[in-house]
Amino acid sequence: MADKVITCKNLTKKFGDFYAVHNISFDVSQGEIFGFLGANGAGKTTAMRILCGLSYPTSGEASVAGFDVYTQQERIKQNIGYMSQKFSLYENLTVLENITFFGGVYGVPAAQLKERSRQLIAKLGLTNEAKKLVASLPLGWKQKLAFSVAIFHEPKIVFLDEPTGGVDPVTRRQFWDMIYEAAANGITVFVTTHYMDEAEYCDRVTIMVDGKVEALDSPGNLKSRFDVTSMDEVFYRLARNAVRSGD
Amino acid sequence: MKQFLVFIRKEFFHVFRDKRTLLIMFGLPLVQIVLFGFALTSEVKNITLTVIDNSRDLNSRQLTDKIKSSSYFVVNESNIDYNDVLKLFKKNEAKCALIFPSRFGDDLKHNGKAQIQILTDGSDPNTAKTVVNYISNITSAYQQEISNGKPLEYVITPEPRMLYNEEGNGSLNFIPGVMALVLMIVSTALTSVSVVKEKELGTMEILLVSPFKPLMVLISKAVPYLILSLLNIIMILVLAVFVLDVTIKGSIILLFLESMLFIITCLSLGLMISNTTNSQQTALLLSMMGMMLPTMIFTGFMFPLENMPKVFQWISNIIPSRWYFLIIKAVMLKGLGFGYVWKETLILFGMTVLTLTIALKNFKTRLS
């Protein structure tokens, strides 16, 4: 087995009497595309915040990129990238300004920054758009750029929050091509989503219901276990009896 | 009609369920009244008082000693004449002066009454007023003393004169000022925000698609805030009368009618703002910067208009709150009737008609 870059053991987060995350355990290997699924309110976001070093768990153990979530939050943050559909880039900065800004923030050495920015822009085919405002790009390009920026500082793990909701089928596939490529280069991809069609692309998925992990397997195995043809139906079987749902 | 009533009820739900709105609406006037009323007229101590004694007799010296012994003043006795005092004021080297006329003691003894003059710097009206009060108090204590408890045999009349701001702007004037300010905030900012909120939520689309007339949507939005603004006026007046001991000299009905007119101006401004933007933040910013700031600067309740450059004075003419301020000051503090404020009222009325027309004309029955 490859290196474990994320390990969770009996991880729990309580808000008062409320178990947002209840005793979850899983491991994620290096280069894996790991789907973290659940309805709104199932506890996905809370769990992801812990793993990103933004909040402390109530009990249990977890480490990310080899660093402990209780004591080494700052080290964790240096080793991860993050992208969400809602916010990732500054719309009123140009493509180049966004890349250099985020590169700088995440500690890409100044000496390399210029050359690597140029390479990235060339690779994305945005040479002519480098000086244009991000706001003027089509949605699909924005997402590709956002992902590239999220892995620009070569993190060990990248967290993606509902990365492809609402884009057209072709753009979505181009986006997943990039994710596959990143994974093939050894970056671990952690996708949280409630869009089940995004789940189909993951190597393994966990499905969270009411703060607990209800299933953890590859999409193919889950589908055959429930004898259904899509992740949608797998999810429906597992989540229809959920008590909790929020926004 | 039923739709209209239901709509208004809904607006009240919004207001009473949002703590922030409630706080702005009722907390703000409270804070402002208390702030202006107490904080700004706090006690004054150790003020340098220039005393010019042209009489130099027993009585003037006794009174000066009394003032010296109080903790309020540091007395600076001087031989300069009246014009030099004025120069000191101009150079900001004196804040207040007490002048005994040359026959002070004689007058008091022979006529049973005498005068003293108190000069104060009116550009700081709060201090000026306090100084006048203190000296008057000390003087009246002194005259009781020399009258030996009998019905006053000797009367000293202090004759205060505020330099630079002879009307004493700013003393009680802040109450009409606060009224204008609060109405601006409640009517303009809250109305515009509540309309724009519907746009942000997507409910405006439903409201437009409904058979309820688009204009009625605006009117139903405005009516609750009209009512709330009137409540606010009542609250401010009650606070002014019972907490700050202000007497309302003029007609309360006139006061309310004029306030209604001004509220409608503010509501129209709020609706105008909500027509131009789709974001609550912009609406709030526009109302605050665009409406509140001019109200504070150009009504004359914080900074005397007469001292401003001509351009500013000219600009102040187009600020509705300036006219409202003049009207309320006249009615409330001076007790004047409609006959004295009809010109200002007419100007305000004209502004109201204009803004309301623009607001209603620009309201779109479709999305842009």
Added chain:
Amino acid sequence: MNPVVLDHITKTYENGKVLAASDVSFEVASGELFGLIGPDGAGKTSLFRILTTLLLPDKGNASVLGLDCNKDFEEIRRRIGYMPGRFSLYQDLTVKENLDFFATLFGSTLEENYSLIKDIYEQIKPFNNRRAGKLSGGMKQKLALCCALIHKPEVLFLDEPTTGVDVVSRKEFWDMLKTLKQQGITIVVSTPYMDEAMLCERIALIQTGKILTIDTPGKIIAAFPVPLYAVKAKDTYRLLTELRKRSEIASCFAFGDYVHITLKDNSNESQTDQLKQELIQAGHEQFEIKRIEPTIEDSFIQLMSQTYGR
């Protein structure tokens, strides 16, 4: 005349710079459940706003229930139901207050058309006194639907009602639409989820303001021009990159753990056997290839490439 007619509608924003609808025409028959399927930014919302009289098109005519969307907008507004995208009701009003408000606004009462909303309303009735902001996504959506139905509209416009809602609630929502359809209401619904297309009677696929095709989902799938194959191997990314390099492949897209491909030359069935052999020899484990029925998403991709030459 059909209850919903769009006739060569063009709509642009920002002085023609942004094209929201480009020469769009379609009609929806009475009692039909019609779906407008396309990604974000395809122009779905603009079309809905034109039909609900909230926007005027630059060119073309639109009519609803035989009434002109420009001239007779007041009459149309009385007779349609509309649920805008991201419609979230009044968060600070309770369920009951929201319902009563919208009922009165549309000149009706909760009781008047109770039979129509009964099935939906009873699910949220236990939360009558809860504020709308405290409801779950699925509950909110049910409440919004009730509000849109409360005056018994003849045509119902639902703009992305299932966006951001979890799978369970989405399923329930489509069940509700089917029930409504049985009551004779014409329904126009939009969605970015391709899989929901199959739940509509007829659909229009739309991309950057252009209609790609309009038909029943079955016929759109049947019109897929060439055979479609699904390929699978253990290392999907490697499979994908190697397939793309091969000259005989016309299109190649990842679909979950499978890769869907079409071939340039479809006369020779044995090509796939050869492909299989060569890829297994290249070291692909658990290799699998099979001919499959296209999905709406396959059709969408194919039509997109055809229209935009990708």
